[in-house]
Amino acid sequence: MEMRNPLLPKERKEYRLAEKLRRLRALRRLTQKEVAQAAGIDESTVRNYELARRMPKPEHVRDLAAALEVMPEALISFDDAADQNELFLMLVEIADAYGFEFGYNDDFAYIEPTRAFFAEGIERWSRAYAEMSRNEEAFREDYELWKDEFHGHFSKQDYPAVYPDYDPMRPDxxxxxxxxxxxxxxxxxxxxxxxxxxxxxxxxxxxxxxxxxxxxxxxxxxxxxxxxxxxxxGITSTVLTKHYFGSPNQAIHYLFAIAGAANLTPEKDEETSPRLRTQGNIVEWAFVCLTDKLEELKGKPATERHDELTHWLATFDCTDDDTMRDARAAGRLSSSNAKLFPKA
Missing domain, CATH: 1.10.260.40 (lambda repressor-like DNA-binding domains)
Incomplete structure (x- = not known):
C-alpha cells in the first residue's frame, strides 16, 4: 500500500483524491463506517484514504466507487503537475489511440472526436458544462458529480489500438x-x-x-x-513518457482532468461537431502548429510522414522562449481569454 509523505504539498494527487472521497461521501450522506461496509474494507482503511495517508489499492477503487455510486474511472489519480508539453503530448496520445483530429480557426484551436462514443460523450459534456456556466456557484457541485457518474457504451472493435491486446480489467x-x-x-x-x-x-x-x-x-x-x-x-524531457488511458470510459475521465489542467472547454452547437476548444493558451499554439505540420505532411510516403512527425513532436517545446514569442506574435496567447470561461 502506497504511503504518503506528510511533507508533500497539499495540491498533490493524494490530497485531491482524499478530498474527492470526502466530498462524495458527504454528498451521499454516508459515514466512513457505512462506506467501508459497502465497499467490504476496513473503516480504518477508508479513514486513511480520506486523510491522504495512503492511496487506495487498485482492488479497492472499484468497491469504493460502487459504495459512493460513481464510476471507478472517477477515482483515477491524475497528475496536475504535468507541464504544458506533457499535457499536449497526452492529448496527442489520446488522439492516436481513440480517434481525434486537431484543427483551428481564427478564434481558437480544438480537438475533435471521430468516433461515436467520444462524439456523444463530448456532446453530453458540453450540455452539462453549459448548464454549469450559467450559474457556476449554484451548479458546480452538480457538474462535478455529473462527470464522476459519466458512463457510456462503446464497441471494442472501434478501438484497435487499445483492444484486443490490452484488457483494462487485467491488473497488469x-x-x-x-x-x-x-x-x-x-x-x-x-x-x-x-x-x-x-x-x-x-x-x-x-x-x-x-x-x-x-x-x-x-x-x-x-x-x-x-x-x-x-x-x-536531444529531445524534450517528456516525449518518451507514455500514458495508459485504458478503456474509452476511462479515457474520457482522463479527458475531464486534462481539460481542467490545459484549460479546454467542451462545445457543441448547430454548426459544429462536438469538440474540446482552447482558450488562448500555449496549448492552443501547439494545436495550431501540429495541425499545420499534419497538413504539410499530407501526400508524403507513410514512413517519411511518420518519421518527420515523430521528430517534430520530439523537439516541439511549449515552454521554449521562441515558441512563446511565436504564439504571442500570432495572437494565440492571451491570458484574458481564459477569464471568460469557468474551469472545465
Whole structure:
C-alpha cells in the first residue's frame, strides 16, 4: 500500500483524491463506517484514504466507487503537475489511440472526436458544462458529480489500438501498455536519430544491457535515466513518457482532468461537431502548429510522414522562449481569454 509523505504539498494527487472521497461521501450522506461496509474494507482503511495517508489499492477503487455510486474511472489519480508539453503530448496520445483530429480557426484551436462514443460523450459534456456556466456557484457541485457518474457504451472493435491486446480489467494491463509503448518509442527515436544501441548507451551513460532491456520492454527507466536518454537524443524531457488511458470510459475521465489542467472547454452547437476548444493558451499554439505540420505532411510516403512527425513532436517545446514569442506574435496567447470561461 502506497504511503504518503506528510511533507508533500497539499495540491498533490493524494490530497485531491482524499478530498474527492470526502466530498462524495458527504454528498451521499454516508459515514466512513457505512462506506467501508459497502465497499467490504476496513473503516480504518477508508479513514486513511480520506486523510491522504495512503492511496487506495487498485482492488479497492472499484468497491469504493460502487459504495459512493460513481464510476471507478472517477477515482483515477491524475497528475496536475504535468507541464504544458506533457499535457499536449497526452492529448496527442489520446488522439492516436481513440480517434481525434486537431484543427483551428481564427478564434481558437480544438480537438475533435471521430468516433461515436467520444462524439456523444463530448456532446453530453458540453450540455452539462453549459448548464454549469450559467450559474457556476449554484451548479458546480452538480457538474462535478455529473462527470464522476459519466458512463457510456462503446464497441471494442472501434478501438484497435487499445483492444484486443490490452484488457483494462487485467491488473497488469497498465504496466504492459507502458512498457511496450516506451520500448517502441525509444527504438523508433534511436532509429530516426541514427544511433546504434552502443552509441546511445554511451551518450546516456547507461550499460548496453540496461538500454537493451528498455528496448525489449523488460524494464522502465527511472526519472534520472529517462532524463539522460532524452538529453542524449536531444529531445524534450517528456516525449518518451507514455500514458495508459485504458478503456474509452476511462479515457474520457482522463479527458475531464486534462481539460481542467490545459484549460479546454467542451462545445457543441448547430454548426459544429462536438469538440474540446482552447482558450488562448500555449496549448492552443501547439494545436495550431501540429495541425499545420499534419497538413504539410499530407501526400508524403507513410514512413517519411511518420518519421518527420515523430521528430517534430520530439523537439516541439511549449515552454521554449521562441515558441512563446511565436504564439504571442500570432495572437494565440492571451491570458484574458481564459477569464471568460469557468474551469472545465
Amino acid at each position: 494491463s497498465k504496466q504492459r501498455w507502458l512498457s511496450d509503448r516506451f520500448a517502441a518509442a525509444l527504438k523508433d527515436m534511436r532509429r530516426i536519430y541514427g544511433f546504434k544501441q552502443e552509441e546511445l548507451a554511451e551518450r546516456a551513460d547507461l550499460s548496453l544491457f540496461t538500454l537493451r532491456s528498455y528496448e525489449q520492454g523488460k524494464r522502465m527507466p527511472r526519472a534520472k535515466q529517462m532524463e539522460a536518454l532524452c538529453e542524449a537524443l
